[in-house]
Amino acid sequence: MRFLIIIPAHNEENNLPFTLNSLQQQSFKDFKVVIVNDGSTDSTSEVIRKYTDTDSRFEMVALQKSVHQPGSKVVNAFKKGLNTQTIDGFEIICKFDADIILPENYLETVEDSFKNNPKYGLVGGLLYVEKDGDWVYEGNSNKHHVRGPMKAYRKESFIQMGGIRETLGWDNIDSILLEKLGWKEVVLPELQVKLIKVKGADYTIRPADYYGRYFYFLGLNRFLAYIAASKEAIKIKSVSFFFSIIKSYEACRSGKLELKISKEEQKMINNQRWKMLKKKWLKI
Incomplete structure (x- = not known):
């Protein structure tokens, strides 16, 4: 099963290399990564080019800067990136954030999970954050919900639910729609994904x-x-x-x-x- 991975990125020059390095180090190699540079004003574009110039699996899509609000901005960037691709050649569609570090077996384990369980529509690991020098479970959601930074959808389930919605709450809406359509959302707790920065710090609403x-x-x-x-x-x-x-x-x-x-x-x-x-x- 081949992966199409879309990564929205805005001013992620410090975090993005960790994410892209972790993808290059994956034990499963059959994937394509589209990094959507959403109007970055730092060196994000230069960071991306270091990968696109040396690895044909990486591609950049450049956008004008959009207003940073929870949910809508990141999904808008995701959709813009997705629309540049033909999804016929892929079986798994991923929306990853630009500030995560994936364990080396992440894609391999997700692929095995989809391949062996036909009703799995959405699969992911658990988020961990650094605290006092240790990586600890983030705990912002229950352990049966795949969080927004690391979503992996079976292509059929993604299409059937009409894709993800450009709105606040999109990463709960998808779970509910998939469940009602008969698909299962599955968290693989052995897949510990490191979240480099705290979410929500740059949102503009209280x-x-x-x-x-x-x-x-x-x-x-x-x-x-x-x-x-x-x-x-x-x-x-x-x-x-x-x-x-x-x-x-x-x-x-x-x-x-x-x-x-x-x-x-x-x-x-x-x-x-x-x-x-x-x-x-x-x-x-």
Whole structure:
């Protein structure tokens, strides 16, 4: 099975070499890497050329700089890169970040997983971050969810769900859609992926605004959005945080901001969230 790997990169001169080196060191060699240089103002383009000039598996796509907002920017860059390729010659489509270090057996293990399990639609490892000189599990999501920096999709499942959506919450929307289409999302915990920098540091919106927008663009109805907001507020023991999230969510609703999911998909997502809520909190 051949991999098509798309890596959006904006001002990643310090991190990108680690990612690209880890790809060159993979035990599985049958892949193509498209690095999308999204308007970088540092030496990212020079870094990329060091690989494209010496390894035919690497290619660069240059874009003008776009506004850096969570979700939409990175997916826009991913799609621009994907659109430059003919996917007929690939079986696995990956969206990787430009600041991760993959273990040498990452692609080999993912390929084996897809090959041996026809219903696997999305596969990935677990993210680890450096803390006090050690690499520890990031813990920002449950261990059954493949995080955004290291997504590997079976091409058929990717096409069937209509690709990833250019919106905040895209890396949860894909999981829900794939599940409803009968595909399995699988995390391989033995694959420990190192995340070099902390995500979200360069986003231009505050945490409460982020969550409000996230719940809206995920397609959550008001009841589920309020429940989700209360969970986030409880985590930091702040009532005001709850109301700030709700204010952001309601502002999106009032503005009727465009969702990147259909009405049917929105219904699907709410049903899945309600099912999870009943199972986890109501014990139904």
